[in-house]
Amino acid sequence: MRIRDIMSQNGAVKRLDAINIIAFASHIGREEALANQHRELDGTTAERIARLLEERRQGKPLAYITQKKEFFSEELYVDERVLIPRPETELLVEEGLRILGEKRERRRVLDMGTGSGAIGTVIAKKTLQEVLCIDISVEALRVARYNARRLNVSEKTQLLCSDLFEGLRETVKFDVIMANLPYVAVDEWDGLMEDVKRFEPETALLGGKEGTEIYERFIDKLPSRIAEGGHVLCEVGGQRQAGLIGAGLRARGFSVITRKDLSGIERVIVGKWTSSS
Numbered sequence: 183m184r185i186r187d188i189m190s191q192n193g194a195v196k197r198l199d200a201i202n203i204i205a206f207a208s209h210i211g212r213e214e215a216l217a218n219q220h221r222e223l224d225g226t227t228a229e230r231i232a233r234l235l236e237e238r239r240q241g242k243p244l245a246y247i248t249q250k251k252e253f254f255s256e257e258l259y260v261d262e263r264v265l266i267p268r269p270e271t272e273l274l275v276e277e278g279l280r281i282l283g284e285k286r287e288r289r290r291v292l293d294m295g296t297g298s299g300a301i302g303t304v305i306a307k308k309t310l311q312e313v314l315c316i317d318i319s320v321e322a323l324r325v326a327r328y329n330a331r332r333l334n335v336s337e338k339t340q341l342l343c344s345d346l347f348e349g350l351r352e353t354v355k356f357d358v359i360m361a362n363l364p365y366v367a368v369d370e371w372d373g374l375m376e377d378v379k380r381f382e383p384e385t386a387l388l389g390g391k392e393g394t395e396i397y398e399r400f401i402d403k404l405p406s407r408i409a410e411g412g413h414v415l416c417e418v419g420g421q422r423q424a425g426l427i428g429a430g431l432r433a434r435g436f437s438v439i440t441r442k443d444l445s446g447i448e449r450v451i452v453g454k455w456t457s458s459s
């Protein structure tokens with residue numbers, strides 16, 4: 183069977199997804215697959231492609247099938263143990279990079295709820311800083327460790343399995359804390375896309391009844407975890423949550439600004455801490 187035959191028979195799968203799957207299963211680049219559609223595939227490869235296309239037809243996200251996702255111009259490994267990094271989260275990384283700037287002095291940086299390690303490994307790669315990556319899921323941390331190796335930042339990233347700050351010594355503080363914790367409310371669950379609900383880890387998405395329960399526990403501990411002049415950056419899901427989390431931060435003495443994503447949705451809360459505030 184040729185690539186062209188598969189493309190013409192693949193039915194409901196989008197053309198771009200199909201070519202990505204063919205390229206992945208044949209261990210060639212997407213451009214090479216597109217340019218060589220007359221190429222004859224061996225039986226094993228053709229069978230594998232047919233199986234993966236069927237998985238896509240059943241709704242499995244492309245990133246889980248091809249085990250990769252581009253994030254902030256880096257290629258990350260992903261599988262069902264972690265949330266697929268979203269383009270919106272790049273805004274959180276951009277803000278983190280802006281705050282960290284070009285500074286050469288050592289800043290203590292934390293990625294809370296690291297999942298695939300998307301935020302922490304990219305920050306480690308693009309700055310001179312070392313990053314501590316925390317997640318409650320051991321399985322997610324295995325993926326983060328693999329990504330740290332792929333991005334060549336193993337020596338600049340530390341991984342810790344912990345429920346928020348629980349596993350840290352009481353005296354440990356940070357200059358920059360970046361958090362993309364689960365923020366989907368129970369009522370919003372039914373409205374999520376089928377692919378997300380069926381394939382992505384529920385523990386990476388569900389943030390309790392209001393969606394902000396994990397963030398509230400997190401914010402409560404921040405005053406004892408953030409250094410003088412430090413910043414906290416939280417990804418949120420829109421105006422209501424931005425209001426709740428922003429108010430929680432202000433009540434504890436942070437000055438707060440909110441950033442919208444490209445769709446105009448409140449997406450990142452930046453809080454600045456001064457002990458006099």
Ligand SMILES: C[S@@+](CC[C@H](N)C(=O)[O-])C[C@H]1O[C@@H](n2cnc3c(N)ncnc32)[C@H](O)[C@@H]1O
Nearest residue numbers: 265267295296297317318319345346362364386
């Ligand atoms: C929305 S995902 C974000 C993953 C990744 N940071 C990203 O941006 O793609 C949330 C992550 O927080 C982790 N998490 C959930 N509850 C946690 C807790 N109490 N303490 C630490 N991590 C938690 C989940 O396991 C999941 O990996």
